[in-house]
Amino acid sequence: MKAEQQYIELFTEYENLVCKYSTPVMNALRTEALANFERLGFPLVGSEDYRHTDVAQAFAPDYGININRLAIPVNPYDVFHCDVPNLSTALYFIINDTFYQKEQTKGLLPEGVYVGGLKSFTEKFPEIASRYYGKAATSDKDGIIALNTMLAQDGFVIYVPKSVVVDRPIQLVNISRSDVDTMANRRVLVILEAHAEAKLLVCDHSMDEVKFLTTQVVEIFAEEGAVFDYYDLEESSESTTRFSSVHVKQNASSNVLVNGITLHNGLSRNNYYIELNGEQAETTLCAMSVLDKGQQVDTYSHITHAVPYCTSTELVKNVLDDHATGIFSGRILVKQDAQKTQAYQTNRNLCLKREARVFSKPQLEIYADDVKCSHGMTTGQLDENALFYMRSRGIPEEEARMLLSVAFMADVVDHVRLDILKDRLHKLVEKRFRGELAKCSGCSMCN
Amino acid sequence: MQDSNAIINEVTNTDYKYGFVTDIDTEIIRRGLDEDTVRIISAKKKEPEWLLELRLKAFRYWQTLEMPDWAHLNIPPIDYQDIIYYAAPKKKEGPKSMDEVDPELLKTFDKLGIPLHERAQLAGMAVDAVMDSVSVKTTFKETLAEKGIIFCSFSEAVQDYPDLVKKYLGSVVSYRDNFFAALNTAVFSDGSFVYIPKGIRCPMELSTYFRINAANTGQFERTLIVADDDAYVSYLEGCTAPMRDENQLHAAIVEIVVHERAEVKYSTVQNWYPGDKEGKGGIYNFVTKRGVCKGESSKISWTQVETGSAITWKYPSCILAGDNSVGEFYSVAVTNNYQQADTGTKMIHLGKNTKSRIVSKGISAGHSQNSYRGLVKVSPHAEGARNHSQCDSLLLSSTSGAHTYPYTDIQNETAVIEHEATTSKISEEQLFYCQQRGISVEEAVGLIVNGYAKEVMNKLPMEFAVEAQKLLTISLEGSVG
Numbered sequence: 001m002k003a004e005q006q007y008i009e010l011f012t013e014y015e016n017l018v019c020k021y022s023t024p025v026m027n028a029l030r031t032e033a034l035a036n037f038e039r040l041g042f043p044l045v046g047s048e049d050y051r052h053t054d055v056a057q058a059f060a061p062d063y064g065i066n067i068n069r070l071a072i073p074v075n076p077y078d079v080f081h082c083d084v085p086n087l088s089t090a091l092y093f094i095i096n097d098t099f100y101q102k103e104q105t106k107g108l109l110p111e112g113v114y115v116g117g118l119k120s121f122t123e124k125f126p127e128i129a130s131r132y133y134g135k136a137a138t139s140d141k142d143g144i145i146a147l148n149t150m151l152a153q154d155g156f157v158i159y160v161p162k163s164v165v166v167d168r169p170i171q172l173v174n175i176s177r178s179d180v181d182t183m184a185n186r187r188v189l190v191i192l193e194a195h196a197e198a199k200l201l202v203c204d205h206s207m208d209e210v211k212f213l214t215t216q217v218v219e220i221f222a223e224e225g226a227v228f229d230y231y232d233l234e235e236s237s238e239s240t241t242r243f244s245s246v247h248v249k250q251n252a253s254s255n256v257l258v259n260g261i262t263l264h265n266g267l268s269r270n271n272y273y274i275e276l277n278g279e280q281a282e283t284t285l286c287a288m289s290v291l292d293k294g295q296q297v298d299t300y301s302h303i304t305h306a307v308p309y310c311t312s313t314e315l316v317k318n319v320l321d322d323h324a325t326g327i328f329s330g331r332i333l334v335k336q337d338a339q340k341t342q343a344y345q346t347n348r349n350l351c352l353k354r355e356a357r358v359f360s361k362p363q364l365e366i367y368a369d370d371v372k373c374s375h376g377m378t379t380g381q382l383d384e385n386a387l388f389y390m391r392s393r394g395i396p397e398e399e400a401r402m403l404l405s406v407a408f409m410a411d412v413v414d415h416v417r418l419d420i421l422k423d424r425l426h427k428l429v430e431k432r433f434r435g436e437l438a439k440c441s442g443c444s445m446c447n
Numbered sequence: 448m449q450d451s452n453a454i455i456n457e458v459t460n461t462d463y464k465y466g467f468v469t470d471i472d473t474e475i476i477r478r479g480l481d482e483d484t485v486r487i488i489s490a491k492k493k494e495p496e497w498l499l500e501l502r503l504k505a506f507r508y509w510q511t512l513e514m515p516d517w518a519h520l521n522i523p524p525i526d527y528q529d530i531i532y533y534a535a536p537k538k539k540e541g542p543k544s545m546d547e548v549d550p551e552l553l554k555t556f557d558k559l560g561i562p563l564h565e566r567a568q569l570a571g572m573a574v575d576a577v578m579d580s581v582s583v584k585t586t587f588k589e590t591l592a593e594k595g596i597i598f599c600s601f602s603e604a605v606q607d608y609p610d611l612v613k614k615y616l617g618s619v620v621s622y623r624d625n626f627f628a629a630l631n632t633a634v635f636s637d638g639s640f641v642y643i644p645k646g647i648r649c650p651m652e653l654s655t656y657f658r659i660n661a662a663n664t665g666q667f668e669r670t671l672i673v674a675d676d677d678a679y680v681s682y683l684e685g686c687t688a689p690m691r692d693e694n695q696l697h698a699a700i701v702e703i704v705v706h707e708r709a710e711v712k713y714s715t716v717q718n719w720y721p722g723d724k725e726g727k728g729g730i731y732n733f734v735t736k737r738g739v740c741k742g743e744s745s746k747i748s749w750t751q752v753e754t755g756s757a758i759t760w761k762y763p764s765c766i767l768a769g770d771n772s773v774g775e776f777y778s779v780a781v782t783n784n785y786q787q788a789d790t791g792t793k794m795i796h797l798g799k800n801t802k803s804r805i806v807s808k809g810i811s812a813g814h815s816q817n818s819y820r821g822l823v824k825v826s827p828h829a830e831g832a833r834n835h836s837q838c839d840s841l842l843l844s845s846t847s848g849a850h851t852y853p854y855t856d857i858q859n860e861t862a863v864i865e866h867e868a869t870t871s872k873i874s875e876e877q878l879f880y881c882q883q884r885g886i887s888v889e890e891a892v893g894l895i896v897n898g899y900a901k902e903v904m905n906k907l908p909m910e911f912a913v914e915a916q917k918l919l920t921i922s923l924e925g926s927v928g
Contacts, residue, residue, distance in 0.1 A: 048517070320860075336845065351860035354827070358857040362866070365519075365850045369842035369872045377866040379857045 003056040004041045004143075008034070011150055014067050021069045022153040025122035025129045033139040033149035040143035052327050052359050053269050053298045055144065058241045063183035063213050065151065066096060072177055076100055089171035089201065090115060092156065096176060097184035097214075099154050110164050113198075118155035118187055128159065132191050136219040136247035136273075144243050148185045148215040155187030160196035160226075169199040169418060174214075176204075176240065181211040188218040192226035192254075199229040199418060206236040218246040222254035224278060229417055232270075233425075234262045238293065245271040252278025259415060261425065262289035262297050263432045272301040276310040285314045288412040290432050291324035291356075298327040305338040305368075314345040317412050319405055319433075323355035328362070332375070336367040345375035350382065350408050352401075382408075402433045475534040475664065480527050482506060485633050488533050492602050492636070495609060505622035505632035512626045518789040519818040519850055520758055523694075525731070530696055532634045534664040587651065596680075597642040598653055601669055604640035611642055615673050619702040619737050619766070627698040627733040627760075631667045635700070638669035643678035643709070652908050657686040657699075659719070659730070665696040672702070674709035676742065681712040681908055686719050686755070691728050694757060698733045707742025707769065712750070714907050715763075716915050719755035726785025726814070729757025736763035740772035740798075748775040749792065750906045752915040757786060762820065764793035767801035767829075774803040777903040781919060782815030782847070791821035791852075796832040796862070805836035808900050811847035818850040825862040832859065838868040841899055843892070893920035 011018065011034055019027045045054040076093040090108050092115065093100040099117030109115060114125070122129040139146035156172050176184065192198060206212050222228050234242065242265065248256055260270055274283050289297040303312045318326035328347045349358045362375040382404045390400035409429050416422040476487055485506050489499040514525070591598050597608060604612050622632035639655045659666045674680055686697075697719060703711050713736075722729025732755075738747040749763040765774030776792040794803035803823065811817040817840065825832045840849035851868045873895050881891035897904070897916055904912055 339845070349857070351857070351862070354860045356860055358855070360855040360857075360866075361853065362868075363850070363852045364840075364868060364870055365848070366840070366842065366870050367848040369845045369847065371842075371870060371872075373870040375851070375866075375868050377853065377855060377864070379855065379862060379864040381860060381863070 002041070003060040004037065006062070007059070007147055007151070008038060010065070017067050018151065018153060021067070023119055023122040023126070025126050025133055026118070026152065028130070029134045029139065029149050033146045036139045037143055037146035037150055040141075040146060042143045049300060049329065051329075052325065053267070053296070055243075055269075058213065058243075058267060061181065061211065061213075063181050063211070064178070065183050065185075066098070067153070069098060069153065072096065072098075074177060076173065076175060089169045091171050091173070092116070094154075094156060094172065094174045094186060096178065096182060097152070097154060097186045099156060108168065109166060112161040112164055113166055114157060114159040115170055116157060118157050118189060119153065121157040121159070121189075125159075128191070129189075132219065132221055133187075133189060134219075136221065136249045137217045137245060142245070142271075144215055145217055145245055148187070148217045148245075152185040152187045152217070155189065157188075158190045158192075158198055158200060160192050160198050162193040163195045165196070166198040169201055169421070171201045171203070174202065174204045174216075176206040176208070176212040176214065176236065178208055178210055178212070181213075183213040183215075185215045188216065190218070190220040190228065190230075192220075192222050192228055194223045195225040196223070197227040199231075201231045201421065202233065204232075204234045204236050204242070206240045209237065209239065212236070212240045214240070214242045216242070216244045218244070220246070220248040220256065222248070222250045222256050224251045224253055226251070226254045228255075229257045230259065231416065231421065232258075232260045234260075234268060235264050236266065237264065238266045238295070240266045242266075242268045244269070246273070248272075248274040248283065250274070250276050250278060250281040250283060253280045254278065255282045257284045257415065257417060258286070259412070260287040260299070261412075262287075262291070263428065265289075265295055265297065267296045269298045270300070272299075274301070274303045274312070275306060276304065276312065277306050279307050279309045281307075282311045283313070284415060285312070286412045286415045287316045288318070288409055289326065290319050290409070290429065291326060292321035294323055296325040296327070299329070301330045303330075303332050303343065305332070305334045305341045305343060308337065308339045308341065310338065311342045312344070315412055315415065316347045317349070317409060318358070319350045319352065319408060320356035320358065321352045323353070323357075325357040326359070328360045328377075330361070330375070331363045331365060332373060334364075334366040334368050334371055334373065338368045339370040341368060341371040341373065343371070343373045347375075347377045348408075349379040350405065351379060352381070352405075402430075405433050406430050473534050475531050478529060478531050478663070480530070480532060480634065484532050488634055488636060491533065492605065494605055497613065498605060501617065501622070502633050505629050506634075508623060509626070509629035509633055512629060515626055518760055518820070519816065519852070520760060520787050520789050522731070522758055525696065527630075529663070531664040532667070533636055535636075591649075594647050594650070595644040596647060596649055597640065599640055601635075601638040601640050601671070604671075608640070608642070611673065612640065612671070615671055615702065615704055617702075619704060619739050620700050620735050624735060628700055628735045631669065631698050631700045631735070634665075635667045635669040638671070638699070640670075641672040641680060641682065643674045643680045645675045646677045648678070649680040652681050652683055654683040654685070657684070659695055659697065663693070663695075665698065667697075668699045670699070670701040672711055672713070673704045674706060674711050676707045676709060678706070678709040679711075682714070683908060684713070684715045686717055691720070694722075694729055694731055696731050696733070697756075699735075701734070701736040701763070703738030703747055705738060705740050705742065705745040705747055708744045709742065710746040710748070711738065712748045713738070713763070715749075715751040715753075716907075716918065717751065717753045717755050717759070718918060721755045721786050722757040722784065724784050726757070729786070730755065732756035732759045732761065734761040736761065737766065738764070738774075739766040740769050740774065740801075742772075743769040743798075744771045745769050746773040746775075748777075748906070750777045750903065751779070751790075752903070752907070752918065753778065753780040753788060753790060754918050756788070759786075759788040759790055761790045762792055764795070765803065766795045766797065767803065768797045770798040771800045772798055773801070776803075776805045776807070777906045778807045779810070779900040779903045779919070780808070780817055781810045782812065782817045784813040784815060786813075786815040788816070789818040789820055791819045793822040794824070794834060796823075796825045796829040796834070798829060800831040800833075801829060802833045804834070805838070806902055807836075807838040808903055809838070809840040809849055810843065810896060810900070811840065811849050812843035814844075814846045816848045816850070818852060819868075820852040820854075822854040822856070823864055823866075824856045825859050825864070827858045829859050830861050832862040832864075834862075834864045836866040838866075839899070840868070840870040841896065842870065842872045896920070
């Protein structure tokens with residue numbers, strides 16, 4: 001049986017249940033998504049955008065899906081204490097694919113701001129929701145997005161009205177928790193009206209040793225002059241497979257930072273689609289992954305410059321140990337009218353072991369003539385001279401290697417615009433290289 | 448100002464100067480492609496059985512294939528049954544000296560500036576001229592033979608050196624390689640064959656000149672170069688075609704085999720008819736070029752200047768199999784009007800301590816699309832591989848496009864791979880500086896572009912460099928303003 005078939009059958013059989021536990025706004029897109037999924041199927045391994053990731057194989061096993069929305073008996077607030085020191089965040093949880101409802105803590109966020117579950121948001125504000133939901137990530141191009149649109153029942157929303165600035169960082173923790181192999185389909189919707197500002201930190205954790213498969217579609221709308229930071233930290237397990245797709249639509253003078261950090265994972269495919277649709281918009285896309293054992297991270301990005309005077313900076317770094325695989329495919333498209341574009345793309349890979357594999361494909365597609373665009377790609381090892389220098393000063397080889405690897409990653413972390421978080425991430429990366437399994441220390445779930 | 452406009456207009460309207468047709472008796476076969484066509488071509492060339500078998504195998508395989516569509520090209524459908532697969536200038540029983548060669552033919556090559564005649568001696572180049580499907584004349588054969596160098600047309604090689612041809616033909620580019628390789632293997636009509644024996648350094652540049660003359664024909668030539676241990680040869684290739692409204696197909700294969708410590712330098716100045724200013728007509732240039740560095744410390748260097756063709760689809764590649772072998776690729780690709788080019792290289796590192804270097808300069812003007820597509824692959828056993836790639840694009844109009852698609856597959860941790868690419872336009876400051884000193888816009892652009900392409904131009908042999916530089920300037924005429 002083809003991998004697609006079981007999902008088509010599941011949906012046709014349980015469509016009413018899926019819809020029952022969701023809302024009209026989300027249900028409105030399902031029929032079309034099903035048609036698209038039937039037409040597209042999963043991307044084929046070896047096809048241009050999925051050359052090294054076998055999607056069908058990842059989706060083939062029989063995963064349980066919690067269509068009936070059975071509550072998982074865990075109160076994350078009791079067990080989870082993420083302590084980024086001195087960083088007090090507004091903290092929210094999604095367990096598998098369900099937003100964990102809690103009493104709204106008043107006064108934490110400014111008036112008019114909505115942060116919470118997607119399901120209740122689409123119920124309360126169907127008009128706003130339907131204006132944005134599924135508009136950046138349309139289901140007609142990618143089979144995985146179609147599948148997600150077809151099955152997702154809940155997710156997370158940030159809505160910031162005009163000119164409101166949310167100072168306190170918002171933190172969303174995705175917890176994979178189950179006794180059987182589980183699939184979770186979730187959505188994140190971020191709407192920033194003109195001149196609004198917010199920051200979101202998302203952490204992915206897998207708590208159990210069973211297999212998890214998650215599909216996640218993130219839609220970010222930044223209207224004129226909006227500023228948004230999106231930090232996505234994956235700290236899952238080797239038995240976790242994740243397909244994430246981040247879609248950003250930016251209007252004039254908006255500024256968005258997307259920073260994806262993978263420290264522990266199994267197989268991850270991270271798609272980033274960024275559209276610059278208004279002049280003077282600026283975007284920074286960073287991604288880093290520290291990989292060992294059989295881990296694989298497949299980073300794919302597509303940045304579209306549709307109008308003049310926009311700037312995009314992209315920096316993707318991988319450190320690969322053991323027989324890990326790092327894949328990068330980045331495309332910058334500069335449309336014909338997008339004069340005075342500045343677009344920079346860099347991919348750097350550090351191979352520590354022979355069996356490590358790197359596949360890289362930085363691409364530029366430029367139809368305007370007055371632009372400054374460049375891309376660079378390097379793959380190599382630690383500098384022997386630098387190693388020698390450090391050893392000659394009494395630093396043991398292991399330590400020297402670790403220090404150089406940490407330094408290699410430093411500039412991705414430096415793009416973080418929250419000082420406290422930046423310091424924390426520097427420490428986390430260093431710990432990761434030391435091989436200390438302490439994940440995020442302080443979080444009692446991981447210890 | 449009016450004056451300068453007039454000058455610009457004048458040069459802008461300079462058409463493709465090689466666009467004449469030579470009125471010469473041509474023997475052609477019927478249109479269309481089937482097994483009989485393949486048999487006819489093979490019979491005309493009096494080929495041995497094994498070669499016919501190879502052609503038929505390739506033809507049958509080709510029938511199972513579909514035209515590839517992955518390139519960033521917009522290729523109108525090609526009717527392969529509407530092409531004449533064999534056209535040859537009619538031969539009067541083998542010309543014994545230059546005097547017996549059809550004077551029309553000599554005039555053609557004179558117009559092209561190809562030194563077939565005695566003056567060839569002055570140019571110091573051995574030339575093999577291929578018109579339509581047949582090699583017309585090879586010069587300096589005797590001089591080369593003294594050193595044991597074989598330089599002849601492919602058909603002659605099949606007759607005179609069947610063992611060498613059989614050993615190497617298809618060893619680098621198999622007929623199963625791709626759509627056009629299969630087509631070429633089935634219907635190739637002629638080409639050049641070069642063999643440099645052990646320890647010989649070829650004393651002169653070898654050169655082939657390709658010319659499509661007859662209408663409705665396709666040209667499918669085949670070049671095979673073998674450099675034995677410690678040999679060296681520098682090989683040049685040039686091409687032109689008449690101006691016609693319909694598109695013509697050119698699908699060639701070049702294979703290079705380099706043994707231990709040998710070196711082959713292959714330079715191309717490709718100037719097929721690019722079509723008119725509205726994009727009508729022009730040659731479709733779908734070429735498979737590949738060399739293998741078989742022996743230790745061997746070297747292949749590709750240099751290409753691509754200014755012609757309506758559509759170019761071409762990736763001269765190096766398989767670096769021998770330890771310490773070196774592959775180089777230097778390219779300048781210019782597209783103007785409605786030309787499209789998707790070109791680049793593949794560097795496949797198999798041996799230890801192999802090195803490759805890629806320098807690609809793309810220049811797009813008018814409504815053209817110019818893409819670089821390259822692959823650097825390091826296999827698991829290729830210890831210490833080193834690659835540096837540099838791809839720059841220069842955009843001269845807001846309606847043209849420049850694209851880069853570099854692929855890298857690294858399977859060995861000792862590899863050091865670097866890739867960099869930039870895209871920009873000619874800066875107004877540079878132009879202003881030149882104009883201020885009395886240099887016209889056109890000339891200034893020519894100067895700047897030549898400077899930009901210098902790194903590649905320097906790699907061309909002297910004889911070609913001068914021509915290529917002029918060509919670059921001509922190709923861009925009318926692209927500014």
